[in-house]
Amino acid sequence: MLEDSQENDSIVMDVPKDEVLKEEINMPFGWYTLIFIINYYLSWLLAGFIFLSYFLIEFMPNVLQVTSFITLFTNPKSIVPLLLMPLIVIACYVIRLIFVGITTRILWRISERISPSKDGVIPRNIKSKAADYYHLRSFMLKYGKNLFTKGMFPWLSNWFFNFVGSSKIGKGTTLEESVASDKFVTVGRNTYMGVNATLASHLVQGIFGNIQYFRMHVGDNVTMAAMNQIGPGSEIMDGSYLLPLASTNRHSVLKGGHNYYFGIPLRKIFTKKTMNYLGITEEDLEKNENMEEYLKKIKLNPPKKQKKDKIIESTKIVTTEVTEEPQKEKIDVEKLSKEDLAIDFTTSSAISRINIKFLIVYVPILWLAGLIISIFWYEYTKGAWDFSNQTNLINSIFKNISTILFLPVAIFIMIYLFILGVLVFSKLLLILINMIHLPKEGIFLAEVGNVDYDFWMFRTELKKIALWFLRNSPLPWADFIALKWFGVNMDSSSHLYDAWCDVDFVSIGRKVLIGQGATIMSSMVIGKYLIIKRVVFDDYVMVGGHTTIAPGTIMGHDSVIGAISSTTYKRILDPNYIYFGIPAIPLKENKYAEERRDIVVKRLVDESKKAEETHEVNIDEDKRKFIKTGDDE
């Protein structure tokens, strides 16, 4: 396999990049910008106005102008505005959320009228109205979704989805944070979906493949523990209980009825096994099945006191005795076999141990970046806010109407000026650090004191700030700028904004799609050692959702790796293949890539040859095939 790597490298290099003339699929970016501007502008307008006017009319003269600390709390004229201020902030925040809901709803309705979303297979790489509107709708939903689910009041997100009309969510249902499960989904009542559980109503089969877009139905009283991946078109009937990581393919039907499911792909498990997995007794299961009867029984004869017998008292701690840990025998490293030391499993690299030293670096970066926006704000408001004349309030507001109307724009500019400042200053620091110690690949001791490890951690923490702000900004799609700036070879045609990604030693080709919640690691911690190795994605590669890519992975062009898979250290995936599994093994050839590549990429070829190639995409036939087989994800 090691010898193969060089061969593969040459294959990777073979793709003639300079011959590509034009790529046909382009997202309607103009529309994206327009939608974003409308949504963003309206969301800030009223909230910003209320906050500013409260601040200037009530807070400024009554609180800030008070000279003595004691009168601040004794004078009711100043204490009341002070106490009300947080509530005003909360109210403005909620108003903003509501405005986002309203604008998204209007935009959503308009787009639905032009091209209604319906079940079907949309070819991803062929320009069509359906594909355009599919992308447009996902874009317009994303802003609101991020705002609601990541914000202060995640409880309102159900209201948002119902109000916009993207999906129907019943009463009493809780959806924890997840990458998808936002559109074309019907969820019943009293359902619980654990963290990172995804109801994916859409599924992309490679860069050249189709988008499968089917409505999903989840019944009442369904629970998903965590990280469940449900494919499009699935139907989950009332009372199905999914254990963690239980995942289905597309178009699967779970019959429900107090049944427990487990595994990838999921299957029903027996009662005995359920009890084993969950560490519960038969009594609990009975309660679970006939809960109403059980509740009635309790109502009739309420328990006198909390009975203790039904509760497993605190878990017994199985400790290996602490009595002077016997000196661990030194094992002769030479004796260990090759298999013992092979890295044939994947872990993680999420070391975020912060050294107080690093804080010294953070503070100047944030200050300098903050200075820019602070001066911008000074210039923006200079002379505009003269409310000293209390009698002429309305007049002065009218005079400053332009300042109020441009407020959302000013906020937008300030956010991105700040991020730009952070980017520039951390990049400058990074150049300095890289001059002191050049980043390199290899295997290092993961202990404080090792130079490579220390500098790796320092780089990671430094790059994190800008990326963090960019990914939390109103336009998280812009994170490729930071990635590119910090040394990932990529361009704007690739997407990885919904994935965890290391920012060292990653190369990404053109039109690469990294799935939702995937992890791309160019560094990994194995026991005492830190492994750093470059990860390479060639052009037109797709990585499925929740997939783990270990360091040293090289993916050839046009290859696809399925969802919930993982690769091992230094794995090489051949071009043009679909991979799946833990660890990933080749499943079948990527036929779409062969069939449709030329539609996407126009190369410099003879015109005569070009005319010969005809492309028929029979969507109906395709659809039938998928519904029947459906073995890859």
Next chain:
Amino acid sequence: MSIPNSMRVGPFLPTVLVKKRYLIFYILIVWLSAIPLFVEFWVYYRFVWSPVRPIFFFIYLPLLLLPMYLTLAFFGMFWAKIFLIIVNWIHSPREGVFLRDPSDRDYRFWSLRNTIKRWPFWVCHRFPFPFLDNICFKVFNVKTKFSNSLFEGWVDTEFITFGKNVVCGQGAIIQSSVIIGNLLIIRKTIIGDDVRIGSHAIVMPGTQIGNRSVLAANSVTTVGQVLKDDWIYVGIPCKEFKQNWFFEDNLEDKLGVAEDVSALLGKYEKIITKVRWTENLTLKERKAIKRQQKEEEERRWELSKEMDDEKQEDIF
């Protein structure tokens, strides 16, 4: 390293809201913790603002924002802690299997606790500094060390004990409470020193992970599973894979690569599936083995039941 933009990965607090009135607590905590902010702003304004040279006010404003943020976080923690102490005094949190129904007291209080703790954890995790998270964990009685990296996974905020130098992978889920069916299962999760939890791994409630062991990526433990010291665990649900030698010295040059992946897959499957018919066995022998396994399973099952009974007797 960088977190997906559509999720707020971090300390995990379920958004289950059994009763809408719990939100009053939440808003109360937000309100109380935000008041000191504005007092701070007042102090700054008093000292630095001068209408003649307003530029000084704006130059030092970014420097003020950091302490303001810290104040918000710490006051949030303070008020949430006080509320939590009162709530825990009314009904102390405990382990067990409860009903997912508003009539169940434990379920209600579990939801209330999560609602109260949400604000400080939310504030602490809005910023890329990991240390605030750690302080927050410590305030709310999760035993953890500053050497742990829990920033990029979902970690429950009660009934969890960590050793030192734990690495929780990207998108890993460490739970001490899980909702399955109409049941809410709360068990204490214990994680030892130097444990490495792979990305997208799920640790279920009640799991005890020994020192220096590894839970590989995309693996799941079962409720109450005990993982030994110095082992690598793989699979859904996870099983022993091989001994963890990677804490020995001087291995830099010796670490190898999994070369034959299909063989590796076979190896994984061997661990995961119980029945192995690799040798050429006759039908009789297979039947005998099957019977033996069944008996063994039943015996274990009875044993576990007996143990449960004993436990109950102990309590009375």
